[in-house]
Amino acid sequence: MRRIFILIFLVFVAVYSNAQQDAWVYLTDKPNVSNSIANPISVLSQKAIDRKQQQNIVIDARDVPVNETYISELKNQAGITVLAKSKWFNAIHVRGTEIAINALVDLTFVNHIDFANPNLNTLSRGTSDYNQTDVEDETIAFTYGDTQNQVEMISVHELHLADFTGEGITIAVIDAGFPSVNTMDAFLRLRDNNDLLGGYDFVDRTSDVYASTASDHGTKVLSTMAAYVEGEFVGTAPDASYYVFRTEDAGSENPVEESYWVEAAERADSLGVDIINTSLGYTTYDNADYSYSPSDMNGQVAYISRGASIAAEKGILVIVSAGNSGATDWQTVGAPADSPDVLSIGAVDANGDYAYFSSQGSAAQVGYQKPDVVARGGAAYVIDENNTIVQNNGTSFSSPILCGGIASLWQAIPEALPTEIMDYVRQSASQYNAPDDFLGYGIPDLFQAKNLALSFDETIRTAFHFYPNPVRSNLNIEIPSSIAQLEVVIYSQLGQEMVRQVVTENANSINVSNLVSGLYLIQVSSDEASKTFKFIRSSN
Structure with a gap:
């Protein structure tokens, strides 16, 4: 009986170890990050670049594609199938046996691995068997309306x-x-x-x-x-x-x-x-x-x-x-x-x-x-x-x-x-x-x-003023009397935050003398909303 149990156990282990698993393989680095950020049109459309600039969003390493050489090497690993990739996470979704996936950590460009089955990681989570699409698949009636x-x-x-x-x-x-x-x-x-x-x-x-x-x-x-x-x-x-x-x-x-x-x-x-x-x-x-x-x-x-x-x-x-x-x-x-x-x-x-x-x-x-x-x-x-x-x-x-x-x-x-x-x-x-x-x-x-x-735009545009523009040292801000305070953030054209300060009616000056000359974006925010304007830091 003991031999039978051991045999069954060994068969179970063999089957389980060969079961296909899904996992995310996180990579260590990306190629040409600095060059890509300096020349964003090489990795983004002009519309994407314009949208980011309008919203003061920094173009960063996450916008740079995954290293294709690393993907090719993963595809060449025994028992591994590459299914998807993410530049934002610098990760590759792979499928293979637990043993084959764990072997990937020996590759120099692999940072860490996260199995879709959390029991194979350090964390665990519960389960449920409900399929939430069932309701949507029910056609109620044909209606011509x-x-x-x-x-x-x-x-x-x-x-x-x-x-x-x-x-x-x-x-x-x-x-x-x-x-x-x-x-x-x-x-x-x-x-x-x-x-x-x-x-x-x-x-x-x-x-x-x-x-x-x-x-x-x-x-x-x-x-x-x-x-x-x-x-x-x-x-x-x-x-x-x-x-x-x-x-x-x-x-x-x-x-x-x-x-x-x-x-x-x-x-x-x-x-x-x-x-x-x-x-x-x-x-x-x-x-x-x-x-x-x-x-x-x-x-x-x-x-x-x-x-x-x-x-x-x-x-x-x-x-x-x-x-x-x-x-x-x-x-x-x-x-x-x-x-x-x-x-x-x-x-x-x-x-x-x-x-x-x-x-x-x-x-x-x-x-x-x-x-x-x-x-x-x-x-x-x-x-x-x-x-x-x-x-x-x-x-x-x-x-x-x-x-x-x-x-x-x-x-x-x-x-x-x-x-x-x-x-x-x-x-x-x-x-x-x-x-x-x-x-x-x-x-x-x-x-x-x-x-x-x-309505908010009108309040800001008619009652909110900043001067002088262009400015050399102190940017003065007048705020509507109906607003107790505003949070002011100054960004570079590339979206980098340069200054953050709360202004009130009695404390309404921001020192910008440490900024290099050029065009900047100033975002003013109340509890209700925010608006963004432009100003110039002058050297003269």
Whole structure:
């Protein structure tokens, strides 16, 4: 009996040790970092460079691509398959046996390895078997109608009447599949206006992003923003421009999809997009060892959540569906909606009441509110791959409905920073003064958000003054009497913070004599919002 037990144990060990594992391999360095930063056009599009300069965002080592030589060497290692890469994390997603992956630490360019199964690392986390996409896959009924309720609920129609329809705003949609987007009539106007900019399928590694028919989820998501059917259906940003990226493999749930998502976000950043909408969320996986627990939803654990936070740092407004776990044991928002740096969107029904499936905030989100706001996701109108108007449930649709509305809002206040846009949206919402874990700050009124922004701009422009400009030594600042204090930050043209100081009515002078001569950006912020202006430090 003992021999049989030992034999069974040895067979188990052999099978387990040969099981395929997923892991992130973090690298030590990158090539030509200084040269790339000095010549950013070599690694970023001009639109991306312009966006970063406008927002005072530093171009840094994270913008430099991963060392391709290192990738080639990893591909040559026995038992290792390279699946994805990230310049932001300087990491490679690999698959192989535990033994083969651990052997990679002997390579001189490998810094450390993080297994998707936390039990193979030093930390552990719990599991759950709920599939949060089940709700969205239920088609409620065939309905041949229009989008009036979901548009008017957030006052996008008033922005459209003022000719703010998203024109000039570029949105990247990161989702599960986009069949028929390049051929169906609902997107004819989008294509004729050259606003469908293309994309990439990171799952199948092909530029034919419309080829996969495994899921039309992305097609439906895009329709809520970009589709137009005369007299029948109008998206919330019909004149915005769109890239579409497939990162979700509908046939399985595996952490590599998080890596695909980060790759897509990096591509979006390089292309200079303004907004990312993603109606994807990750909580549990087919391999339970890879699954997260609700307590992990704090914006710091999941790879995709940390990637979403970097996208926000890079100046992109990231808008994410909260998830469909509200009626399950999981309950809380998933990743990347748990990131404090993204705008997470829950769902309400046509009456503006909480939709039972919409994921909620929890104690895991310490110091910040999730979801942020809500829009219609109960029986929302969408268009499927057959060019048919239907109704579906899901925060997957409340997110893009609001995303398109925000694109139209941003067109109306183009100088606003992403963080300002988020603040205006929250401030305009129906329960801003009493947020909860069901609706967050409530249903936004995007027309009111525009007015809030313009009102603040007017206050700052008429009552805020700084002089002299150009300045040699002391920059004097006058602030509105209605504002107790302002935080002032001075940046170089490359986004480097040079001076940070709080000014009040009686302490309103900033010494800039230590700055070299040249053009600088000055950002003034109150509790409500912030604005950025330019001044010149003169040597004469």
